[in-house]
Amino acid sequence: MVNFEYQTPTRLMFGRDAIKKLPAVMERFGKRVLLSYGGGSIKRTGLYAKVKELLPDYEITELSGIQPNPKYDPSVLDGVRLCKEKQIEVILAVGGGSVLDCSKAIAAGACYDGEPWDLISGKVKAKAALPIVDIITLAATGSEYDCGGVISRTETNDKIGYMDALLFPAVSILDPVYTFTVSRRQTAAGTADAMNHVMEQYFTGESTLLNDGFMEATLKSLMVNVRKALENPEDYNARAELMLDCTYGCNGILSLGSSYSGWPCHGMEHALSAYYDITHGEGLAIITPRWMKHILSEKTVERFVKYGVNVFGIDPGLGKFEIAERAIQATYDFFASIGIPMHLKELGIDEGRIDEMARHVAENEGLEYAWAPLRQRDIADIFRASL
Amino acid sequence: MVNFEYQTPTRLMFGRDAIKKLPAVMERFGKRVLLSYGGGSIKRTGLYAKVKELLPDYEITELSGIQPNPKYDPSVLDGVRLCKEKQIEVILAVGGGSVLDCSKAIAAGACYDGEPWDLISGKVKAKAALPIVDIITLAATGSEYDCGGVISRTETNDKIGYMDALLFPAVSILDPVYTFTVSRRQTAAGTADAMNHVMEQYFTGESTLLNDGFMEATLKSLMVNVRKALENPEDYNARAELMLDCTYGCNGILSLGSSYSGWPCHGMEHALSAYYDITHGEGLAIITPRWMKHILSEKTVERFVKYGVNVFGIDPGLGKFEIAERAIQATYDFFASIGIPMHLKELGIDEGRIDEMARHVAENEGLEYAWAPLRQRDIADIFRASL
Numbered sequence: 001m002v003n004f005e006y007q008t009p010t011r012l013m014f015g016r017d018a019i020k021k022l023p024a025v026m027e028r029f030g031k032r033v034l035l036s037y038g039g040g041s042i043k044r045t046g047l048y049a050k051v052k053e054l055l056p057d058y059e060i061t062e063l064s065g066i067q068p069n070p071k072y073d074p075s076v077l078d079g080v081r082l083c084k085e086k087q088i089e090v091i092l093a094v095g096g097g098s099v100l101d102c103s104k105a106i107a108a109g110a111c112y113d114g115e116p117w118d119l120i121s122g123k124v125k126a127k128a129a130l131p132i133v134d135i136i137t138l139a140a141t142g143s144e145y146d147c148g149g150v151i152s153r154t155e156t157n158d159k160i161g162y163m164d165a166l167l168f169p170a171v172s173i174l175d176p177v178y179t180f181t182v183s184r185r186q187t188a189a190g191t192a193d194a195m196n197h198v199m200e201q202y203f204t205g206e207s208t209l210l211n212d213g214f215m216e217a218t219l220k221s222l223m224v225n226v227r228k229a230l231e232n233p234e235d236y237n238a239r240a241e242l243m244l245d246c247t248y249g250c251n252g253i254l255s256l257g258s259s260y261s262g263w264p265c266h267g268m269e270h271a272l273s274a275y276y277d278i279t280h281g282e283g284l285a286i287i288t289p290r291w292m293k294h295i296l297s298e299k300t301v302e303r304f305v306k307y308g309v310n311v312f313g314i315d316p317g318l319g320k321f322e323i324a325e326r327a328i329q330a331t332y333d334f335f336a337s338i339g340i341p342m343h344l345k346e347l348g349i350d351e352g353r354i355d356e357m358a359r360h361v362a363e364n365e366g367l368e369y370a371w372a373p374l375r376q377r378d379i380a381d382i383f384r385a386s387l
Numbered sequence: 388m389v390n391f392e393y394q395t396p397t398r399l400m401f402g403r404d405a406i407k408k409l410p411a412v413m414e415r416f417g418k419r420v421l422l423s424y425g426g427g428s429i430k431r432t433g434l435y436a437k438v439k440e441l442l443p444d445y446e447i448t449e450l451s452g453i454q455p456n457p458k459y460d461p462s463v464l465d466g467v468r469l470c471k472e473k474q475i476e477v478i479l480a481v482g483g484g485s486v487l488d489c490s491k492a493i494a495a496g497a498c499y500d501g502e503p504w505d506l507i508s509g510k511v512k513a514k515a516a517l518p519i520v521d522i523i524t525l526a527a528t529g530s531e532y533d534c535g536g537v538i539s540r541t542e543t544n545d546k547i548g549y550m551d552a553l554l555f556p557a558v559s560i561l562d563p564v565y566t567f568t569v570s571r572r573q574t575a576a577g578t579a580d581a582m583n584h585v586m587e588q589y590f591t592g593e594s595t596l597l598n599d600g601f602m603e604a605t606l607k608s609l610m611v612n613v614r615k616a617l618e619n620p621e622d623y624n625a626r627a628e629l630m631l632d633c634t635y636g637c638n639g640i641l642s643l644g645s646s647y648s649g650w651p652c653h654g655m656e657h658a659l660s661a662y663y664d665i666t667h668g669e670g671l672a673i674i675t676p677r678w679m680k681h682i683l684s685e686k687t688v689e690r691f692v693k694y695g696v697n698v699f700g701i702d703p704g705l706g707k708f709e710i711a712e713r714a715i716q717a718t719y720d721f722f723a724s725i726g727i728p729m730h731l732k733e734l735g736i737d738e739g740r741i742d743e744m745a746r747h748v749a750e751n752e753g754l755e756y757a758w759a760p761l762r763q764r765d766i767a768d769i770f771r772a773s774l
Contacts, residue, residue, distance in 0.1 A: 001563075001627040003402025008395070014644065015390025176388075208628050209608040217600020224596055240388040241595050244644060257401065257631060 001208060001257035007165070008251050010145055014174045014244070016236070019047075019135060022054045025171045029131050030089030034082060036063045036103045038095045042137065045181055051094060051135070061086045063106075066095065069273045069280065070102035072117060072153040079106030080116050083130065093134040093169075096190075097141025100134050101149030104167040107132050120151050120162045129166040137178040139242040140190030140281060142197060142249030144172035152274055157360060159274035161266070174247070176239040184230055188338040189281030191226040191242065195219055196265055196284040197249030203295075203303050204261035204371045215254050216310045221245050226338055262370025265291050268379055270365065271357040278347045285340045286347075289332040290385040295372035296324055304328070344386045354383045388595060388644035394552070395638050397532055401561045401631070403623070406434075406522060409441045412558045416518050417476030421469060423450045423490045425482045429524065432568055438481060438522070448473045450493075453482065456660045456667065457489035459504060459540040466493030467503050470517065480521040480556075483577075484528025487521050488536030491554040494519050507538050507549045516553040524565040526629040527577030527668060529584060529636030531559035539661055544747060546661035548653070561634070563627040567620055574620070575725040576668030578613040578629065582606055583652055583671040584636030590682075590690050591648035591758045602641050603697045608632050613725055649757025652678055655766060657752070658744040665734045672727045673734075676719040677772040682759035683711055691715070731773045741770045 013021055026033070035051065042048040052060070063079045070076070082088065083106060093103035109116030111128040118124040136144045143149060148163035182190070202215045222245045228238035248254055255261070268291070269283040296304060301320050308314040308327030316323070336342050344350075361367065362376035374382075400408055413420070422438065429435040439447070448469050453462045469475065470493060480490035496503030498515040505511040523531045530536060535550035569577070589602045609632045615625035635641055642648070655678070656670040683691060688707050695701040695714030703710070723729050731737075748754065749763035761769075 001402070001624055001631070003405065005398065005400050007398035011392065011394035012643075013392050015388070018390065208624075208631070209611055210604055210628055210632055213604020213607060214601055217597055217604060220600060221596040237388055237595075240644065241597055244388070244595070245597055256399075257627065 002206060002259050004256050006252060006256055008145060008168060008253065010168045011171045012145065012174060012247065013171060015240070016175060016177055018173050018175045019050060019054065022051070022135075022173065025133055025173070026055060026058070026090065026092070029133070029170070031057070032059045032087055032089045033061070034063055034079065034086070034088045034091045034106070035060050036066060036079060036091060036093045036095070036099055036106070038064070038066045038099050040064065041181070042094050045178065047094060047135070047137065047178060051092070059086075061088060066099045066102045068098045069150075069152045069159065069277055070098045072105075072120070072151050075102050076105045076109060076116055076151060079103070080109035083110035088130060091130050091132045093132060094137065096136065096138030097143040100132075100136070100143040100169070101141070101151065103132055103134070104143070104147075104149040105151050105162070107167060108164060117153070119164075120160055122162065126164050126166055129164070132167070132169045133171045133173070134169050135173045135175075135178070136243070138182055138186065138190055139179055139239070139246040140193045142194065142246050142251065144169060144174065145247045146251040148250060150270070157271070157274045158364075159270040161270070174243055176236055176243050179239045179243060180234045182233075184339060187226065187229055187233070188340050189279045189285070190246065191222050191281070191338065192285035192335055192340055193281035194246040194249050195222050196281075196288055198254060199288060200263040200265060201255035201258060201261055202307065203300070204255070204258050206259035207255070208257055211255050211258050212306065212310070218245050218248060218254065219311050223334060230338060260369070260371070262367060264367050264370045264372070264374055267365030267367050268361055268382060271361045272344070272349065275353055275357055276347065276349050278349070282340055282347060285335040286342055286344055286386045287382060289328050289335070290382050292328045292331065294378060294382050294385070296321070296328070297372075300372055344383070349387070351384070351387065354380055358383060389593060389646050391643050393639060393643055395532060395555060395640065397555045398558045399532065399561060399634065400558060402627070403562060403564055405560050405562045406437060406441065409438070409522075409560065412520055412560070413442060413445070413477065413479070416520070416557070418444070419446045419474055419476045420448070421450055421466065421473070421475045421478045421493070422447050423453060423466060423478060423480045423482075423486055423493070425451070425453045425486050427451070428568070429481050432565065434481060434522070434524065434565060438479070446473075448475060453486045453489045455485045456539045456546065456664055457485045459492075459507070459538050462489045463492045463496060463503055463538060466490070467496035470497035475517060478517050478519045480519060481524065483523065483525030484530040487519070487523070487530040487556070488528070488538065490519055490521070491530070491534075491536040492538050492549070494554060495551060504540070506551075507547055509549065513551050513553055516551070519554070519556045520558045520560070521556050522560045522562075522565070523630070525569055525573065525577055526566055526626070526633040527580045529581065529633050529638065531556055531561065532634045533638040535637060537657070544658070544661045545751075546657040548657070561630050563623055563630050566626045566630060569620075571617055571726060574613065574616055575727050576666045576672070577633065578609050578668070578725065579672035579722055579727055580668035581633040581636050582609050583668075583675055585641060586675060587650040587652060588642035588645065588648055589694065590687070591642070591646050593646035594642070595644055598642050598645050599693065599697070605632050605635060605641065606698050610721060617725060647756070647758070649754060651754050651757045651759070651761055654752030654754050655748055655769060658748045659731070659736065662740055662744055663734065663736050665736070669727055669734060672722040673729055673731055673773045674769060676715050676722070677769050679715045679718065681765060681769050681772070683708070683715070684759075687759055731770070736774070738771070738774065741767055745770060
């Protein structure tokens with residue numbers, strides 16, 4: 001087992017009507033709030049009105065219009081400016097992972113005198129950050145329980161993940177009911193995102209029975225419950241379990257003591273959504289089985305065997321490569337079965353910029369250090385196989 | 388899924404030589420330290436000397452001799468007195484769960500003007516507590532990652548569990564190498580303790596695929612790795628995985644969203660070790676299969692089927708009661724196979740005080756509200772079946 005440090009100080013408040021505790025939660029942070037949200041679905045669902053009703057005596061400044069693959073300009077920059085102007089004391093992020101990721105960048109940027117990109121790019125280490133409370137409306141990214149985020153900078157086609165222990169949300173409020181209205185497409189994409197978070201950690205050199213068991217359980221729970229949620233979008237227990245599954249995706253608890261895996265599919269998908277602004281979870285679902293196929297080898301096959309037998313129930317009596325290939329096909333088939341478009345072309349991506357994207361990934365994502373190292377040519381091959 | 392709140396702010400520092408970070412960890416708490424430990428094994432192993440060497444400029448007051456089933460008088464009372472006299476700023480607990488449980492009671496008592504028992508008994512809610520850093524030398528209780536403890540008061544035969552969010556350790560240092568010298572008997576008892584922590588949460592009315600999967604993985608990891616550790620006490624990976632398994636036992640993360648289970652075996656075992664001062668994990672291992680047999684019914688059988696199939700690999704094609712009975716026998720056989728004495732008589736407990744203990748449990752442990760409710764007569768029957 002590999003040495004590790006682990007701490008996740010975030011308080012989870014989970015369940016139906018958990019929002020009732022919002023006033024008690026907010027009390028300790030001060031009255032000047034930045035309310036950050038996305039395209040307005042929280043107005044349609046009544047959540048926006050509910051938040052306002054619960055915090056009548058707060059001075060609320062709003063930052064709306066945060067997009068999927070949240071943008072440095074304008075969202076992060078606007079948020080930082082508002083925080084400074086209004087002397088914001090706490091950020092209340094209401095939405096999915098993009099809203100929260102953006103809010104994390106704002107929380108750090110608000111306490112920094114220079115250009116916020118310095119912090120996101122890792123050039124400067126943040127010394128402080130505003131506290132964050134979030135109300136999550138989409139089961140997907142796990143941002144509610146980690147200290148990281150991903151920000152896109154359009155002019156340079158950069159999509160950068162950053163992490164800082166200062167950026168754990170203080171409190172995450174998770175009410176599965178808010179996910180009842182999530183579309184079929186976003187429900188499937190969110191599940192694919194969460195499944196890939198697990199797989200990125202599962203496919204590694206050194207793991208433990210415990211970690212493997214946790215990850216296999218999370219994958220199986222995601223697969224069973226997304227089917228139920230697609231069949232009946234108001235199945236509370238299915239939505240709740242999806243939400244809890246997603247929570248563990250990115251804070252490391254599933255792979256404590258495991259060796260470095262490198263998160264290759266995320267590295268590659270970041271380029272796809274930086275260049276084409278596609279839905280992150282769909283990009284991941286498309287890449288994942290092609291990546292698996294590409295890296296399958298004598299060195300990696302045993303992990304695929306374990307995955308195939310324990311997650312998909314493939315007969316352990318078969319030959320190891322047969323099990324691995326069936327497992328990869330089962331992965332593809334599962335994503336297809338929940339309605340994910342399984343070719344990049346369906347998302348409007350063609351051959352045109354593949355080599356450019358592959359070079360960008362090779363130069364920026366460090367995938368030559370992944371468990372199964374990827375160089376520019378590998379990355380381009382995987383992109384092409386995904387078309 | 389049941390609503391829940393969850394937060395575990397403790398930082399885990401895990402792995403070989405993790406202790407090297409002790410000076411950096413201690414820095415923020417102040418120089419006046421209460422060093423709490425047990426019977427002196429940390430002197431034999433060199434850990435005591437190492438701690439002293441790493442903290443040369445600290446003002447260290449010692450509280451030694453903390454016993455298994457830690458005692459209110461003298462340990463808690465002495466610790467509280469020392470903290471007040473020496474104006475202690477942080478407690479450094481070095482040992483197993485008993486040392487840490489005792490240190491938690493001291494941490495709260497040191498910041499309270501009245502009788503510390505008020506806090507342990509729940510009569511008064513603590514308003515503050517000293518910070519705690521621990522170095523764990525036994526894989527068992529999970530106290531390093533929860534905010535609870537169990538304290539025994541000899542004159543009243545009370546053994547009381549108390550919890551307070553103030554009592555999460557700030558930092559837990561876990562180096563599996565420190566457990567290499569743990570005896571066969573304590574290794575087995577610690578594993579049985581951790582397994583029972585999981586089972587107490589597994590056997591409940593409402594759970595999730597995710598929780599069940601986490602718990603089944605933890606049980607399987609404990610069973611596989613304790614065998615390896617017994618065979619080769621210096622098997623680092625086995626000791627490490629045992630240690631990590633145990634960490635999750637009692638902070639609730641294995642059963643988020645599950646319904647109230649009641650922790651019945653702990654309720655019963657507390658009486659056994661309060662009256663007879665036996666090893667907690669052995670008491671639990673003896674009671675568990677008898678409790679299972681006692682509560683097996685049409686209402687409970689499905690959980691036993693899931694347990695039997697997923698943990699012990701029993702053929703799911705068999706009849707449900709046959710699976711359940713085989714699972715209970717497998718539980719007994721497993722504990723016996725790792726050398727645990729499986730009869731209370733072997734620990735010096737006879738018929739004599741069974742009715743008195745059963746009454747004590749029935750009056751104090753609330754087991755009539757457990758998933759499978761237990762009244763005094765049930766408790767006495769389970770004790771008798773355990774003789």
